[in-house]
Amino acid sequence: MRVACIIPAFNEESTIANIVQGALKHCDSVIVVDDHSQDSTPEVSQRAGARVATHILRLGTGAALLTGFRIALGTDAEAFVTIDGDGQHDPREIPILLQPIQDREADIVIGSRFLGRHDSMPLHKWIGNKFLSIAASLASGVRVLDSQSGFRSYRRSVLDYVMHTQRDYGWASEILILAARGNFRIKEVPVRTIYLVRRRRGAGIKDGFKILYSTIRPKSMAQPTVTESER
């Protein structure tokens, strides 16, 4: 199975090289979408072996992933992996995410921080993630423990049918809701999460409310249905 890995990145020069090199061990191609970093993230990524696309303005994680998905869909990859560029996820766990796709057990596989060890997760993030996951589960009709995880894998057919529109962190819930409406199978697998104290970033409380709003009211779209042969 040919796999493309997409990494949205913003000011990740200290971690991106390891992520790219780690991902290249399991993926045929790595696409880094630099969301207008102020450091040398694009140069470091390219030197590490990634294909780099750069936003000339900062648009947000969702928009960076959208750009990455569009590039990846232009290749012959059969599956896509997304991973954060901040070193929060371990690229050595990519095969765990790809296995259910390969075994045709799932169309989207979420690397769940709540199924794995998550004792280093800050309390406010734990509460926020739990709350948003419940909201996403209610909106999608599929029980999801970690709707905000950026460590995922997708079968190509999923992205051929559904694509998120949210430019910020709301993309994570939106794509799950749209995929669930399209009868795509979603599965969670446990992954480790590495929270570095000096690099705590990501969604804040304000983002949490925005995600909740977009989860409750995702943009309407035609509901795609897929047959077993299309999967």
Added chain:
Amino acid sequence: MMEPYAIAAGAFGAAMLVFTTYELLRRRMSLLGYFFWAILWSALILVGIVPQFYSTLLLATQALGMYTPLHFVTTFSILILFAVVYYLGKRIAELDDRLSTIVQHIALQNANITAVNPEKGKEKPLEPKSSS
């Protein structure tokens, strides 16, 4: 004799009218926008030169059941400002969407497609899908 506020209002209105006309001549403003602002600045000049003009609003004020022309002016000014804020917010959102599309389009065009995977040497690097 003109009151100081009337002189200030007239002078300010005249200066803004000249500036707005200059902007139109330099093609930095649409004709529709120019008419809107020209009417507004002209009314300000009129209030400065002929303060009695203000009292002509009394008719409209009475028709709407308001106590004084001041109520009429402030109420409708606030309503118009809300409408302008709403329109501007909508327009900014539209422009933001367009900007996002342009930024992503540029990123896609400039994406470096030469990088290959040095680790998986035996496998072919991913090729862009043919359009056929």
